[in-house]
Amino acid sequence: MKNSWIFKRIFFAFVVVMLMMFAAAVMTHFILSVIEQASNRVDVARQAGAELLNAKSAHMLWMRNLQQMFIDGKLAPEPQAPTDCTFGRWYYSFTPDPEYADVYAKLEAPHARLHQIGHDIWELYRYGDTQRAMQIFNSQLMPLADEILALLTQVQQEVEAHGAAVAARAEQIRQWSEKGIWVLMVFGLLFAFGISFTTARTISRPIKTIASTAELVAGGDLTRLADPGKVKGEIATLTTAFNTMVAGLQEIVKTIREQALFAKEASESLSIASVESSRAGEQIAVTIQSVAENSTEMSSEITRIKQLAEELNQVSFEAKGLSDRALHVAEDTAESAERGNAALRASIEQLKTVSETVQFATDAIQNLGRRSEEIGDIVGLIDGIASQTNLLALNAAIEAARAGEQGRGFAVVAEEVRKLAAGSQDAAQKITNLIEDIMSETTVTTQSMEVNAEEVAKQLLAINQAAESLHEILVKADQTRAAAEDMTNIAAELTKHSQRLERLLQSIAQAVQDNAASSEEVAASSEEQNATAEEVAATAHQLKEIVEILTKSVNRFKV
The missing domain is CATH 1.10.287.950 (Methyl-accepting chemotaxis protein)
Structure with a gap:
């Protein structure tokens, strides 16, 4: 189709609209992906906050059990290794975001030291050195526990702040993308309307000319031909074919x-x-x-x-x-x-x-x-x-x-x-x-x-x-x-x-x-x-x- 001018215009408009729809789909996919990632990161932050809160409660209970040992005179259960406690298993299996990774890393050494001191206290008490065990409990374990609780609180705050920032950033990207999608849709509709209006106007004028000439031919006047004017493409081909048909009718x-x-x-x-x-x-x-x-x-x-x-x-x-x-x-x-x-x-x-x-x-x-x-x-x-x-x-x-x-x-x-x-x-x-x-x-x-x-x-x-x-x-x-x-x-x-x-x-x-x-x-x-x-x-x-x-x-x- 060498002179398919109408086809080219319509096809061009179709391609532009499809590209805009594709861009809108890509942006939608991007928004959904960002929201999903943000949701996952917020869920991880919430889980980390819950684990940190559980760590506070677990270690406070552990401290209370050691303290109760001095009050009741009964030997408490042997303290676990830092990697075997509930917090330790979660700590070494969790990968923090870079935003709070430094604060998160500060927990490792105090936590290990806390378990080591607790085990030393338990050993001293088991062998009868209650005085020495109580002294270490008051002078070393209690300050270290306060330090760890403060670090846990700091990490929890960092995690919650990071989750809130991720959620806010995702919401900002979503709003911006929605505006971009609306702009693309409005522009695509205006472009399609403009192409359709100009194409319809270009087609209707020469077709009216051909219709009036066809009425004269139907009345028996085979000497009239349609004026091709300045049209091009399929309309020019249609006008030429109509004139050829009239000439053929003359010969017939x-x-x-x-x-x-x-x-x-x-x-x-x-x-x-x-x-x-x-x-x-x-x-x-x-x-x-x-x-x-x-x-x-x-x-x-x-x-x-x-x-x-x-x-x-x-x-x-x-x-x-x-x-x-x-x-x-x-x-x-x-x-x-x-x-x-x-x-x-x-x-x-x-x-x-x-x-x-x-x-x-x-x-x-x-x-x-x-x-x-x-x-x-x-x-x-x-x-x-x-x-x-x-x-x-x-x-x-x-x-x-x-x-x-x-x-x-x-x-x-x-x-x-x-x-x-x-x-x-x-x-x-x-x-x-x-x-x-x-x-x-x-x-x-x-x-x-x-x-x-x-x-x-x-x-x-x-x-x-x-x-x-x-x-x-x-x-x-x-x-x-x-x-x-x-x-x-x-x-x-x-x-x-x-x-x-x-x-x-x-x-x-x-x-x-x-x-x-x-x-x-x-x-x-x-x-x-x-x-x-x-x-x-x-x-x-x-x-x-x-x-x-x-x-x-x-x-x-x-x-």
Whole structure:
């Protein structure tokens, strides 16, 4: 919008008003912030004053308790550290404003000294030095307490004065800001009113000029144009557009006059052409009637051919169904044969594993027999050693008997050795019997394992023969499946061509029917054309009358 003069003026006024509103909002926010800060600081000052007042009361009560200790003779509770009392905890957690921070800091040392002296008095009293404790209480603690109370009073006054000053300053800022906001609002309203008044006055004058010119144009005088004067922006654009519209109306009226003359001549020519068109339509209707009769006969023949094509399609569909079933049976047979072949291969592998296991067990049992024979030999050797030991023990007993009293101990040892030899012989005999039983059972087991190995070999041979038979069945099933697939493909192609033939016949039948229908429609259209030609002739006459009326209406405009 290159020449948007009105828009610029209104937008400028809007921006100025918005800036003033923004400034008023900022000032309001500033006032609220200052008031909030002042309120917080006043609350802090009030809290500090309350804490200081509590500190006075607490320390006066503490002094009274110490003094009561001297009167009642009962030891008071031990004084707390300066950081543990109620005032101390608040004092070290509170941050004072800079205005009274110096006076506030003066409380720390006297307060700590007060608690130290109080603790010293309590210690002296506890250990029985009552006189010394009372002397310190009167000479040091009381003056120091008065000093602290005076400082607390001074700090309290400073805090209250500071709170009052903050509140007064906040109230002063609030009043000044309210005045500034009112000034901005009044100035903004005056500025907006001035912009609105001048803009409305600038717009209304040229619009009145355009309105008076438009009344003349509405009366038929297209020679009058609006005077643009010294206006600019959208008003100048509106004036130019109005003058352009009037010039366009002049051209339209001129063109309508010329076209009215042309339409009058065309209506006369149209009346003549409508008569000739009516005659040609009658001849076309006769020809189309003959075409419609031939199309009806052709449609009957195509219907019979279509029925034969549908029967062929049904036969092809049934043949495809039989081929599909044969293919499914062949595939199922091939899958069953494949599963049987896989099961036989698994059985062969399992029988091979069983055969190897039987052979391994046979070898192990035979090795066990050989080891049993070796153990028997060792047991025989042990039996011989036991016999020799028994004989030696007997000889030793005889020699001990000859030795008399000196050989009595040796005789006892010889008797024990003889008993051990006899036990060894009995154990060796038992082991020999067990080994003989194991060897006999090993022989029987070995013979049974050899028979099992022969049976496994026979089963393995039979299964291999069955696997070869299944492989032949699988080959035949694959051949059957291939033949069924070929048959299915042929049936599918036959079905496809039958369906295509049926679609072609249906298209031809539809075309013939459409041709017949079109012929009937053309015949009807010819009749309608005759009626239309008559209507065109009447319309041409009416058009001529309308053109004459239009010419009279246009002639009232002055161009």
